[in-house]
Amino acid sequence: MSIRTTYLTKMFSFKSLAALCLGVSICIYNIYAYFAFANYIGEPIQILEAFVMTGNYLHFFLPFFLGNLFLVSDAPFIDDMCRYEIIRIGRQRWITDKIIYIILASITYTFLIFLSTLISSIICCQVYISNHWSNAILILAEEQP
DSSP, rough: OOOHHHHHHTSHHHHHEEEEHHHHHHHHHHHHHHHHHHHHHHHOTTTTHHHHHHHHHHHHHHHHHHHHHHHHTTTTTOTTTTHHHHHHHHHHHHHHHHHHHHHHHHHHHHHHHHHHHHHHHHHHSSSOOSOHHHHHHHHHHOOOO
């Protein structure tokens, strides 16, 4: 199987879609407290802060990491056709295809987390695009270093 076929087959399997939904929903759930705080003090947030927070704090990063781990947990993807694929395309190419799939799946997962945090920021809060932190994150940084 080609990389494209492997990618499309694995990414649209039930397990992969469950991993994507799990990661997105847990990240949104964790970010919601920050949205509630920003709305409570009446300050707009910078549009990318939710995604940055997903990677910076342990209780935000852990669901992100676990969803990605769940996505590629059955690597090297050995099934009934594996033996015939290795004979047909060679072991080196087969391994390379699996590594490329893992990289593409991780990039897709990260992009979906990015889009979901971006959309939830737009829906839940007043947002702006700028090159500096919002007052809400600065208040949190001063009170909880």
